[in-house]
Amino acid sequence: MRLLVLCLGNICRSPMGEGALRARLDDSPLAGAVEVDSAGTGGWHAGEPPDRRAIRCAAGHGVDISGLRARQLRRADFQAFDWILCADEANLRDARTLAPAGLRERVVLWLPWAGIDDAREVPDPYTGGTAEFEAAWDLVNRAALATVERLTHAPALGIIDR
Structure with missing residues (x-):
């Protein structure tokens, strides 16, 4: 199983999501069975590390x-x-526009896909401060935990034997 976390520039939400997801997977029965990467719909920051915040x-x-x-x-x-797990509706729309026919159903909003009921999007913290980054972390970490739960209890996906 391979998962790609997607946001706009791949310097805030998606690298935090990739990190949270890797950490939660490493502490689960899925350790070693799921690969995780991240990208951005835009290429402005390609090759750069995540935002220092x-x-x-x-x-x-x-x-x-x-x-x-960062990569595009x-x-x-x-x-x-x-x-392809999108942080927000704009990234979902842009990614689905690029997706070849027949593969668009693999491009989803991460939070609802993972089972998070009280939020649909991870707000972009880039123009904010510590509080906005913490709020984004809270959502991506919750989504990471819910993703592990979903994949652990989905034997039809063929990830782990039950």
């Missing part, structure tokens, strides 16, 4: 994302990943 926020929760580097979503990603 995102790095600091994730580190405050015991997750190191400092080694990640590629057409090949639609074939390579089982699910």
